[in-house]
Amino acid sequence: MSKFFKSDKLNNVCYDIRGPVLQEANRMEDEGHRILKLNIGNPAPFGFDAPDEIIQDVIHHLPQSQGYCDSKGLYSARKAVMQECQRLGIPGVEINDIYLGNGVSELISVVTQALLNGGDEVLVPAPDYPLWTASVRLAGGKAVHYLCDEQSEWYPDLDDLRSKITSRTKALVVINPNNPTGAVYPQEILEQLVALAHEHNLVLFADEIYDKILYDDAVHTPLGRIATDVLCITFNGLSKSYRLAGFRSGWMIISGAKHLAGDYIEGLNMLASMRLCANVPAQHAIQTSLGGYQSIDDLVLPTGRLGKQRDVAWSMLNDIPGVSCVKPRGAIYLFPRLDPKVYRIANDEQLVLDLVRQEKILLVHGTAFNWPHPDHLRVVFLPRVDDLSVAIERFGEFLSRYRQ
Secondary structure (H helix, E strand, C coil), X not given: CCCCCCCHHHCCCCCHHHCHHHHHHHHHHHCCCCCEECCCCCCHHHCCCCXXXXXXXXXXXXXXXXXXXXXXXXXXHHHHHHHHHHHHCCCCCCHHHEXXXXXXXXXXXXXXXXXXXXXXXXEEXXXXXXXXXXXXXXXXXXXXXXXXXXXHCCEECHHHHHHCCCCCEEEEEEECXXXXXXXXXXXXXXXXXXXXXXXXXXXXXXXXXXXXXECCCCCCCCHHHHCCCCEEEEEEECCCCCCCHHHCEEEEEEEECHHHCHHHHHHHHHHHHHCXXXXXXXXXXXXXXXXXXXXXXXXCCCCCHHHHHHXXXXXXXXXXXXXXXXXXCECCEECCEECCCCCCCCCHHHHHHHHHHHHCEECEEHHHHCCCCCCEEEEECCCCHHHHHHHHHHHHHHHHHCCC
């Protein structure tokens, strides 16, 4: 009998955050090793619990959650998202412009599948959250990576972006606050991105899942507030700001030039209907989350857990000889650089594989985020200060003796 092979559609589709290095870490755990996982932004295992009132509301509504709901989601949850748009100043958003999904991840797949034909191009930042690149490729499109500039707070390099727009370019992805760099883009940068989208008739995909996780004086400006004359689809959810990653409760919002997108929106409706609906119990968490006390505000203060952990991790990384790191102003990650003159790394995936085997510390290599050079790593700063300090100290010792 002949063997079975994966679809050709999966060629060049990667999601290395949960790739071979994690598989090795899981194998080691099965053997009894304790692995400190600084690879995935999963708040719950590190003691970041969701507010009790959210959990209680979901439990209360379980008896009413046994059947399918509207394919776009529960009315009450979408109404809460609509009111959040009003609070944020995103104009013209109505109930039917909001779709609930099984996390933002599902919705990214929906919008790319509905938009792209074979060979269509989407501008995606480098570094990026790799699901964007994978979803574009799986939809038959081509992800074209525009550089973000480490020397300028990791803001998009607008000249590089402009040079990569072609007649096949359909959309522009903006991840703000950014994963993996922690950059928070100023309004003037966003205005220039909107102007480029308007000039070249591009759809804007605004990934804003970390919009409430901000440090120091950082201010997040919703792209939909600015993008009033182009089609803008904004993504958000409960995974990070509300520590409910396992609920898989996210949403997308269509705003701006909706009048130009009737056929595209019909495609979105078709795909939303084909999956019947998103997880109904988790949708009951949305109204309480958005309308209640925003507990994330305390966590990101200089005296809060996330604020203190960011500061310690950033300082300790910069103290390692040959390592430098731009201070993140949002999200839960650091993206340090290993000076190629000090560390001659040809394969950054091999580096993190060797690190987990020798030090039992799991990081993600920078090229997994479609960064073009093997000189960066992503570090999640969710563990408590004591654990972070030990991990980064051991990482520094590892680098001092590591050779490829």
